[in-house]
């Protein structure tokens with residue numbers, strides 16, 4: 001059975017917007033950046049939220065895909081308020097999307113999900129793997145006071161420092177690092193092939209950063225926000241547990257509706273009573289405290 005989901009054309013369409021592509025360009029190997037005119041989403045999205053995107057009038061692929069809101073931009077002259085998405089070409093949707101030019105429309109709904117809420121700390125450390133940086137830029141800018149997000153003023157505890165650690169297979173995967181640097185973030189790269197930054201994983205890079213700056217990663221003064229492939233996030237969560245640092249992760253679980261109807265997006269999450277249950281990543285997530293996640297639900301009965 002096809003899961004219920006809003007479509008650009010019909011049912012539940014009140015929250016689906018047709019939005020104009022203002023700019024669309026390649027920014028890294030197989031990676032594209034899209035600017036979409038949509039004042040409603042641009043004005044309300046907070047760091048870590050996402051939108052569901054479809055190509056209007058097409059049924060292949062049938063289901064929309066979730067993409068993180070990378071950054072938002074206020075109205076400027078004739079240009080309406082807009083937001084940026086950055087995506088890697090993987091399969092049918094992203095292959096179709098990358099051939100759409102400025103001036104075409106996308107169907108979008110959102111902003112969706114809970115967003116990040118790391119504790120107030122002196123040093124916020126953003127850890128990205130692959131395309132995971134898309135969920136983290138706005139959080140770092142907000143905590144440094146370099147930008148504000150959301151419909152109403154939010155009470156945000158500022159960080160004295162924000163570091164951005166980014167791991168990828170190779171240097172060609174990195175894009176728009178300047179966005180992080182110009183906001184005042186300290187940036188550190190790692191690549192598996194050694195073509196840029198530290199040679200190794202982003203967890204190796206965390207070890208190197210702690211060795212250089214142990215005071216900056218002391219328990220009680222630092223916190224981690226993380227997004228990337230699930231094995232990488234699990235490794236970062238384990239690293240945080242060893243270092244007694246709070247960690248929030250944004251899951252990239254496949255989604256069909258994005259609005260809580262279809263239950264395709266569930267993740268196993270611990271309850272306060274010690275048990276666990278499935279939670280919808282699109283509603284209760286995509287951001288979870290790492291310590292509450294059961295990464296391998298088949299082992300969960302043993303843990304419970």
Ligand SMILES: Cc1cc2nc3c(=O)[nH]c(=O)nc-3n(C[C@H](O)[C@H](O)[C@H](O)COP(=O)(O)OP(=O)(O)OC[C@H]3O[C@@H](n4cnc5c(N)ncnc54)[C@H](O)[C@@H]3O)c2cc1C
Pocket residue numbers: 050061065066067068069085086087088089090091092093094095131134135229251252253254255286
């Ligand atoms: C909350 C949220 C935010 C997201 N934000 C972004 C974002 O900002 N930018 C972005 O590029 N992606 C993001 N994703 C992932 C994105 O939704 C998928 O990459 C998307 O499904 C790709 O659609 P597709 O039709 O091109 O590929 P699909 O046909 O869905 O997949 C093609 C192949 O690629 C694999 N694949 C799909 N996604 C990934 C992935 N993320 N990593 C590794 N392999 C994958 C699939 O297993 C399959 O084998 C996000 C996901 C979630 C849940």
Ligand code: FES
Pocket residue numbers: 254255256257258259260261262263264265266280281282283
């Ligand atoms: S994607 Fe449908 S319930 Fe989460």
